[in-house]
Amino acid sequence: MLHRGLPLLVGNVISLFARVVTAVRGVWQGVEPVPRQRIYFANHSSNGDFVLIWTVLPPALRARTRPVAAADYWLTGRLKAFIGREVFNAVLIDRNPETRRHDPIAQMIAALDEGASLILFPEGTRNMTDDTLLPFKPGLYHLAQARPETELVPTWIDNLTSVMPKGQVIPVPLLCSVTFGDPLAVVEGEDKADFLARAEAALTALAEEVAR
Numbered sequence: 001m002l003h004r005g006l007p008l009l010v011g012n013v014i015s016l017f018a019r020v021v022t023a024v025r026g027v028w029q030g031v032e033p034v035p036r037q038r039i040y041f042a043n044h045s046s047n048g049d050f051v052l053i054w055t056v057l058p059p060a061l062r063a064r065t066r067p068v069a070a071a072d073y074w075l076t077g078r079l080k081a082f083i084g085r086e087v088f089n090a091v092l093i094d095r096n097p098e099t100r101r102h103d104p105i106a107q108m109i110a111a112l113d114e115g116a117s118l119i120l121f122p123e124g125t126r127n128m129t130d131d132t133l134l135p136f137k138p139g140l141y142h143l144a145q146a147r148p149e150t151e152l153v154p155t156w157i158d159n160l161t162s163v164m165p166k167g168q169v170i171p172v173p174l175l176c177s178v179t180f181g182d183p184l185a186v187v188e189g190e191d192k193a194d195f196l197a198r199a200e201a202a203l204t205a206l207a208e209e210v211a212r
Contacts, residue, residue, distance in 0.1 A: 022176035026056030030182030042155035044121035154181040181206040
């Protein structure tokens with residue numbers, strides 16, 4: 001691994017750029033920014049989503065929080081691979097079952113067991129709609145069952161779709177916010193469908209509060 005000085009410098013530059021373009025602010029509505037192990041599960045509309053969440057975290061939390069990201073995006077080129085691996089220390093998931101060599105759930109559990117918090121997008125892919133979440137993939141459920149002591153924090157990213165429209169390279173300066181809601185409790189014996197419906201409802205409700 002590279003000396004941490006360069007990744008830290010690049011991370012600070014990326015964070016500064018994100019703040020300049022979006023003036024992003026973190027709204028700690030349901031939790032406090034304290035060093036507690038968490039899975040921040042959020043809506044997904046842009047490849048810049050986890051950058052905004054990462055940016056609003058205090059430095060001490062940022063250092064121990066790893067985004068879960070697509071290997072097929074972040075490993076296509078040396079610069080992106082450096083940023084994904086070294087700057088963000090992302091848990092890189094191969095989304096293609098035919099080429100996958102590691103179980104994604106096992107990768108995420110290993111990161112949790114090493115003490116990291118995670119940024120997770122349970123929709124699984126970018127959502128181009130503004131008003132409806134895509135059905136959640138089961139990963140969040142499996143993580144909650146495997147490590148129920150980890151806080152599950154719904155996290156709503158507001159306005160980033162307009163800042164980075166799909167296919168655009170140059171961002172449009174607009175105000176963004178990242179709102180952290182009340183943690184989702186794990187209910188013993190709850191089945192997968194009910195848990196995922198409850199998680200979707202928690203994130204939807206948070207979005208509606210932000211929109212008011």
